[in-house]
Amino acid sequence: MRKPILFLAAMILLVSATAAFSADLEALVKERSVTLYPEGQLLGDLVIGARGKILFVYVDKALAHAVRGTEMPPEWLSWHSRYWGTDQAKGKALFIIRYEANKPWTFDPGDIFIGGRRLERGDILTDKAFIAEGDLPSGAEGILSVVVPLESAAPGKVTTMAYLEDSVEWTVPAK
Numbered sequence: 001m002r003k004p005i006l007f008l009a010a011m012i013l014l015v016s017a018t019a020a021f022s023a024d025l026e027a028l029v030k031e032r033s034v035t036l037y038p039e040g041q042l043l044g045d046l047v048i049g050a051r052g053k054i055l056f057v058y059v060d061k062a063l064a065h066a067v068r069g070t071e072m073p074p075e076w077l078s079w080h081s082r083y084w085g086t087d088q089a090k091g092k093a094l095f096i097i098r099y100e101a102n103k104p105w106t107f108d109p110g111d112i113f114i115g116g117r118r119l120e121r122g123d124i125l126t127d128k129a130f131i132a133e134g135d136l137p138s139g140a141e142g143i144l145s146v147v148v149p150l151e152s153a154a155p156g157k158v159t160t161m162a163y164l165e166d167s168v169e170w171t172v173p174a175k
Helices: 002-031 061-069 075-081
Strands: 033-036 041-043 046-048 052-059 092-101 105-107 112-114 134-136 141-149 158-163 166-171
Touching: 002 033, 002 061, 033 158, 033 166, 052 061, 052 075, 052 158, 061 075, 075 092, 075 141, 092 105, 092 112, 112 141
Parallel strands: none
Antiparallel strands: 033 052, 041 046, 052 092, 092 141, 105 134, 112 158, 158 166
16 A cells, blocks of 8 residues: 555656756746747737747757756757757857748848847758748748857847847846
């Protein structure tokens, strides 16, 4: 009789620990994210007329360790945050950029600016074969892992994230 009770207690602790990790990861992602709506007009919580949606997620040590320490993080986050700590990202700021077309959109990663610096092909870590670009139909999605020099997105500093003329200012988390 004792073994089933101990087993049940262990399972409850495991489930609650996993839920706590998931909540921590979700909070970390939220505070390290900023969203831009190209050609969109914001009316409170409503966005009108946006060509698409671009989500920038800043990957730092805290987020990278949380992703690796969580049992089942979202696959996109796990896959694209794996660049943190690699030679390609050392001394640079790593971002995951998720984008989605709300209506037909001619998307070019070179039209993205981080900290006033235009993304170049050498900044994109994602294999070229997996980059959704060019004429995208409604509903098309893509994800990029990119690095920029630290001066473009220094921790604790305000930086500008932009796509062509549309931009948003955002403070890069310090820790």
